[in-house]
Amino acid sequence: SKLGTILGVSLGGLDMWTNELFGFSVFGTLKHGKSDAKSLKPAAECKPIVYPKPDGKISFDRLSSVFLSNTNHEEDQPIHLKLADPALQKTSELGVYGGPSTRYCPAGVYEWMEKDGEDTFVINAQNCVHCKTCDIKDPNGNITWTTPEGSGGPNYPNM
Ligand code: SF4
Known part of the structure; x- marks a missing residue:
């Protein structure tokens, strides 16, 4: 990601094959230049992407996929997703970044809704489904994933 697609893929291939054939890595472990959260751009610098609706054959809506994960949490358990500063979420996550949590979360956990004229x-x-994307992707590090009570979460019986 640091070197761009063409140079990065070429050098990644070289590194993979030296590892495979000779058992050593030319570059070792490289670090990313910045965190996932810091790679988000303000919404004003981006063009909206219009995705086609799921066709139910090769693409599926999020909630039917969550259903397949057999995700279950006790109704009355304490919330395991901690929001540190609700005001910052509104001014920055929604106001500056256009509410990315509503798109990066694969389970549709986060929504911005209008209540009494307020977002x-x-x-x-x-x-x-405990992927922890919100923990690393929220632009302000404002969301913390914590372990849920009573082993709740996804349950893939065939895995
Ligand atoms: S951990 Fe993953 S599924 Fe759970 S709220 Fe965060 S982004 Fe969504």
Whole structure:
């Protein structure tokens, strides 16, 4: 990611083959230049992407995929997704970055809804599939994933 697609893929291939054939890495372990959260750009610098609707054959809506994960949390358990500063979420996550949590979360946990004329951040924690994307991707590090009570979460019976 530091060197761009063409140079990065070429050198990645060289590194892979020296590892495979000779058992050593030319470059060792490289670090990313910045965190995932810092790689987000303000919404004003980006063009909206219009995705086609899921066709139910090769693409599926998020909630039917969450259903397949057998995700379950006790209804009354304490929320395991901690929002540190609700005001910052509104001014920055929504105001500056256009609410990326509503798109990066694979389970549709986060929603911005209008309540009494105000944008309100809603956390549907019972749908969380514990990927921890929100923990690393929130632009302000404002969301912390914590271990849920009572082993709740996804349950893939065939894995
Ligand atoms: S851990 Fe993953 S599934 Fe759970 S709320 Fe965060 S982004 Fe969504």
